[in-house]
Structure formats: structure tokens, C-alpha cells
Amino acid sequence: MLLSVFGPVPDDLAWAFGIVGLAALIVALAPLPQLIWGRPIVEFDFKTTDIDNSRGLNCFLFNREVRSKWLRRIGVHREGDVIEADYSISEVGTNRVIVENYRMFGEGGDQRDSEVLKPSWMPLKATPVVHVGDEEFANTMPPDPKRPIPPGTYYLVATVVIRGRIFLAKRKFCVGTRYTELFWC
Numbered sequence: 001m002l003l004s005v006f007g008p009v010p011d012d013l014a015w016a017f018g019i020v021g022l023a024a025l026i027v028a029l030a031p032l033p034q035l036i037w038g039r040p041i042v043e044f045d046f047k048t049t050d051i052d053n054s055r056g057l058n059c060f061l062f063n064r065e066v067r068s069k070w071l072r073r074i075g076v077h078r079e080g081d082v083i084e085a086d087y088s089i090s091e092v093g094t095n096r097v098i099v100e101n102y103r104m105f106g107e108g109g110d111q112r113d114s115e116v117l118k119p120s121w122m123p124l125k126a127t128p129v130v131h132v133g134d135e136e137f138a139n140t141m142p143p144d145p146k147r148p149i150p151p152g153t154y155y156l157v158a159t160v161v162i163r164g165r166i167f168l169a170k171r172k173f174c175v176g177t178r179y180t181e182l183f184w185c
Contacts (some may be wrong), residue, residue, distance in 0.1 A: 056127045153174050155173075
């Protein structure tokens with residue numbers, strides 16, 4: 001028998017209060033796994049794309065779905081969110097900045113500040129460097145597609161911001177005079 005400020009509590013009533021308290025604790029903790037494992041997680045993938053007589057270096061962004069069967073069974077799902085993503089290109093060795101904080105999304109002058117990264121196997125794509133044809137110094141990059149990149153080795157640093165969390169990826173790429181000499185190192 002438990003004692004309370006109002007006097008003794010019968011045993012059967014103490015069990016009922018214990019069960020109600022346990023149920024309240026379970027209900028209160030139910031969103032906790034979603035808060036921990038349901039946040040957006042950015043993964044980067046760097047690929048080379050060849051189309052006809054040109055090559056592009058692509059940076060793909062993924063927000064993978066929850067892979068664990070146990071987490072999916074208890075109701076955890078990956079959330080999509082608005083992201084801000086940009087990249088910088090600098091020379092290896094001298095660290096001279098070639099392109100600084102260029103937005104990853106949009107075409108030409110239509111640069112968007114943000115994009116929605118949904119949970120799926122379909123990525124968002126940015127193409128920071130393109131080589132068209134076999135002309136000498138035909139490698140180009142934003143923001144000026146007519147601006148050539150001289151042969152050499154460069155770093156691409158991709159930065160993604162989601163709700164104040166920062167995800168970074170750094171990858172080295174090599175540039176030559178032919179489109180076959182443009183590749184991730």
C-alpha cells in the first residue's frame with residue numbers, strides 16, 4: 001500500500017496509476033526516434049558524364065531514405081528540407097580561388113538560392129566544369145561559360161546548409177587540353 005498526501009492508496013489503484021504513467025511515458029517518447037534518425041542527411045557523389053564530344057564533372061546530392069527495417073517499422077522516415085548549396089573551385093598547391101561560392105542550382109543567369117532536397121534515390125545535380133569539343137582550353141566553368149580553365153589540378157569544395165547544419169565535401173579534379181583529360185582525380 002502506497003502513502004499519499006491524502007492518505008493510503010489501495011494497491012489496485014497504485015497499479016492503475018503506474019500503467020497510466022508508463023503509457024504517458026511511451027507516448028511522450030514516441031517522436032524521439034524520428035527526431036534522432038529522421039533528419040535530412042546529405043550524401044555526395046561525384047561522377048563524370050560523357051555526351052557525344054563533351055564531358056562534364058557532376059556533383060550529385062542525395063538525401064537517402066531510411067534504410068533500417070527496424071526504424072521504418074517504428075515509423076521513422078527521412079524528412080525533406082530546403083537546402084542552400086554552393087561550391088568553390090581553387091588550384092591545388094597555390095590555393096588560388098578560381099570560383100568562389102557559386103550556387104549549385106539553376107541554369108545560366110537563373111541561379112536559385114535554395115532547392116528542396118527530398119528523401120529519395122533521385123539526386124539533385126550540379127555540373128561545375130564542362131569540356132566541349134577538342135579545342136585547346138575548351139574547359140569552361142560558371143559563372144562565365146566562355147571563361148577557360150587552364151590545364152592543371154583543382155579542388156572542388158561543395159557546401160550544403162540545412163537548418164544550420166553544414167555538410168562539406170572536397171574532391172580533386174584534373175583538367176587537360178582534351179575532353180578525355182577532364183576527370184575526378
